Amino acid sequence: MAKYTICLIEGDGIGHEVIPAARRVLEATGLDLEFVEAHAGYEYFLEHGESVPEATIEKVMATDATLFGAATSPSKKVEGFKGAIRYMRRRLDLFANVRPAKSHPVPGSYENVDLILVRENTEGLYVEQERRYGDTAIADAVITKRASQRIGEYALKLAQRREKKKLAVIHKANVLPVTQGLFLNTIMDEAKNYPDVQSYDVIVDAAAMHLVRNPASFDVLVATNLFGDILSDLTAGLVGGLGIAPSGNIGLEHAVFESVHGSAPDIAGQGVANPTATVLSAAMLLDHLGEHDMARKLENAVDQVLLEGPRTRDLGGTAGTQEFTDALIRCIK
Template sequence: MAKHTICLIEGDGIGHEVIPAARRVLEAMGLDLEFTEAQAGYEHFLETGTSVPDRTLETVMAADATLFGAATSPSHKVPGFFGAIRFMRRKLDLFANVRPARSHPVPGSFEHVDLVLVRENTEGLYVEQERRYGDTAIADAVITRGASQRIGEYALNLARRRRNKLAVVHKANVLPVTQGLFLSTIMEEAKRNYGDVQAYDVIVDACAMHLVRHPQSFDVIVATNLFGDILSDLTAGLTGGLGIAPSGNIGLEHAVFESVHGSAPDIAGQGVSNPTATVLSAAMLLDHLGEAEAARKLETAVDTVLQEGPRTRDLGGSASTAQFTDALIARVK
């Protein structure tokens, strides 16, 4: 059995509850895991003046993978603050944001949905190159062939391991230079090296409609940063909401897995937060480390507890974080 080192970063708010819960579940699985801990987030910024200290980056880089809890995003501009996850994405070149959306036995989840949205994580409008001239504000959108090629290859390889279908989402009909480069780069790569994958293009607004009407028709979706950010929240809404949505930020050398939800300051410290998204992110982490069997076991345990209870109050139940976690541990054992 291989030994894996996992860095745990609680972050902000309910991150201090869901990360310890996920650790308890992972420790119950009988794997050879070593845990390290690091600090990052808005709370750490307020205490020290930095959201991600150098020692945290060193700990993340020394680990085989990292599990991050939750991050607070202030609603106003705070001088000197930079979001912890965005900082690590850039610093560690975590170019692929991976957001699976799979049906769960919870209210509001569509049936038979099983898709993955792959979002280019380093450029597009999110390069944050904005400027203002009086009443006019301008933002640059950066699309490069290299980044498009890299995310395209990642998505095509993922599709090849699944059902061999890849939807390339774009708005090249309006933005033929930037969106056109993203689209043509991936489609050319698919034609050249992935003849077994059915790669097809979908305009982003049509994709949103088809996701709502027929989400079961999608397998893997790849999109630029902004479109992927928006559509991934839509796909989470199809399968139970952001509270149970996992994700991964993956690069060639490092990977940081995180629950999609925020830090939920309104319930932080009450012991009632739902750790499902963090636990499912931990399952993605195990998959990334080559522990596919353990990952499937953990996902099955989550769905069993979501089906049979106890559920946390955000899903209509009354269980505490600890009670829900205890039920998961009983299942994985």
């Protein structure tokens, strides 16, 4: 049996509850796992003056994969603060943000949804190059051919492994032909190397409408950083909400998996947080390590508990984090 070393970063807020829950679930798999703990986030910044210490970067680089809990991002500019996840994405070149959306047996979930949104993770408007001249504020959007080509290649290879073999390239090149046009044209050129994948383009506002009206028509979608960020919250809403939405930040050498939800300071410390998104992110982590059978086992356990109960408060139940996690572990064992 292979041995894996997993870096755990709790982060902020409910991260201190959902990461320990996911660790218990991973330990219940019986895989040979060693856990290393590291620190990052806004709470760490307030205490130490930096959001991601170099020691954390070193631990992420030295382990097989990383599971991250939740991060707080203040809505106002805080001098010296860098968003922990955004910094790690750029520093570790985690260029692909992968967010699956699959139907779950919970209230509000559409049926027959099984799509993956792939988002370019290192540039676009999220390069955080902003400036202000009096009452005028300007933000740069950086799109490069290199980053567009490699995210297109990643999304095409992902689509190639799936049953539908479809890729929707999401863009706004009709309004922004230079930046969005470079992204679109680069990926469509790359798609010529994948004739077995049906590649087509969709303007982002039309994509939002079609996702709501007929999400089952989509397979893999690829988008720039901002559009992918927005649409992935929409796709999470199609299948039950952010509380059960996983994601991965994947590069050529390193990978950090995280739940999509925020740090939820309003419920932090109360023991009521839903750990589903973090557990499903852990399943993505296992897939990344090649442990596909155990990843499916985790996903099936999640759906069984969501169907039969107990459910957490955000899904209409009364269970706390520990009771829900206990139920998952019983299913796995």
